[in-house]
Every structure is written in C-alpha cells, then in structure tokens.
Amino acid sequence: MLNGSELGIAITAVIAGSICVGFLLHWLWIALGHGPGDLEAQVADLAARLHEADLAREAAEAARQETAALAAERDAESARRIADLRSQLEDTIAMREQERQSEVAEARADLAAMRDGLGAARRRISELEAEIEALRGRG
Numbered sequence: 001m002l003n004g005s006e007l008g009i010a011i012t013a014v015i016a017g018s019i020c021v022g023f024l025l026h027w028l029w030i031a032l033g034h035g036p037g038d039l040e041a042q043v044a045d046l047a048a049r050l051h052e053a054d055l056a057r058e059a060a061e062a063a064r065q066e067t068a069a070l071a072a073e074r075d076a077e078s079a080r081r082i083a084d085l086r087s088q089l090e091d092t093i094a095m096r097e098q099e100r101q102s103e104v105a106e107a108r109a110d111l112a113a114m115r116d117g118l119g120a121a122r123r124r125i126s127e128l129e130a131e132i133e134a135l136r137g138r139g
Contacts, residue, residue, distance in 0.1 A: 002010065
C-alpha cells in the first residue's frame, strides 16, 4: 500500500501526464484540422469581407455626401424663404404704418375742423344770446 505522500506524488504525476497528453492532442488536432487549404480559404474569406466592407464604406460616404448636399440645399431654400417672408413682413409693416399715419392726419384734420366748427358755433351762440338780451332790453 501507498502512504499519504506517495499517493500525493502519484496523483500529481497522473495529472501532469494528462495535461501533457491533452496539450499534445490539442496541438495535433489544430495542426491536422487547419491545413494550408484552410488558411488560404480564410485569407480569401477575409479579403472578400474586406472588399465588402470597403464597398459599404464607399456607399456610406456617397450617402453622407448626398445627405450633406441635400441639407445644404434645404438650408439655402429655408434662408431664401425666410428672407422673402422678412421682406413681405417689412413691406406690410411699412404699408400699415403709412395707413396709420394717414388715419392720424385725417383724425387731426377732423379735430381741427371740429374745433373751428365749435368756435364758430360758440360765436354764433354768443351773438344769438346778445340779440336775445337786446330784444329783452327793448321790451
């Protein structure tokens, strides 16, 4: 029978041997499973994927440029519309201001005419009151 230390050494040797055999089998599996043909196929696949990625990048760049041009065109159109609206607004404001000034001038002219008419009416009232007083004084 084995004592405790001999048993530990035996278990350690079996574990170390199985690790070495596992590594050796793994290395053989990789060496036999991935031959030169597989490497060429991987390189060809990688080249094809790289070409597809390059085409996708070029398409994305073209789409970005098209979008940028469209955005610039829309910005220019918006700026033109804003300028047109601003011009129309300024014209409308100027027209309304002229109308208001005309209305104010007309109201001032009406006020002056009313003042003149009121002054004439007061003078006429004063004359009529004087005539009434004169007629009363005679009678």
